Amino acid sequence: GNSVTQMEGPVTLSEEAFLTINCTYTATGYPSLFWYVQYPGEGLQLLLKATKADDKGSNKGFEATYRKETTSFHLEKGSVQVSDSAVYFCALGGYQKVTFGTGTKLQVIP
């Protein structure tokens, strides 16, 4: 079945540091890949999406590239801000349901 593995957190970075959160997946077919973000006390917000191999999703300075050869969809941001502190979920689209990773908590300190 489908599964998503993402790096354990928490990740603590200083403001303006470079961020990478690793995500790998196992899937049948050719699903879309997503990153969702959950800010403290809030729900799940779609951060970015890629629908096919070599697609790059981007939003708010975050990027992730759909790598079929390595089955990966790593999240990156060149310069994080305190306001980026949240839990980030890698997810895989499938027929009728989305499969989520365990989430990675990011804390950015001033």
Add this chain to the structure above:
Amino acid sequence: EPEVTQTPSHQVTQMGQEVILRCVPISNHLYFYWYRQILGQKVEFLVSFYNNEISEKSEIFDDQFSVERPDGSNFTLKIRSTKLEDSAMYFCASSDASGYTDTQYFGPGTRLTVL
């Protein structure tokens, strides 16, 4: 921008009581979903719903759970007799299609606490 809404934001109930969690999906969407996130754990799929019937459900979605679209705008999740282990954040989601490349949009969640 259209969004999924959920009520209440927090529900506290006694074990054995029935609860109904409510969701208003995005208006032109046809597919509706419920997910659950136990504190500190991953978000888990519960059920999908289309054309007034369940399309798929997980093993978590047992006979204690039911879903309904009582009118043209609401989508509800009922837990008949709550257990302590039902304490979780429940997310509703909707989409305009259900294929591998389609995006589900999530509501802010209802935190259910069972005492």
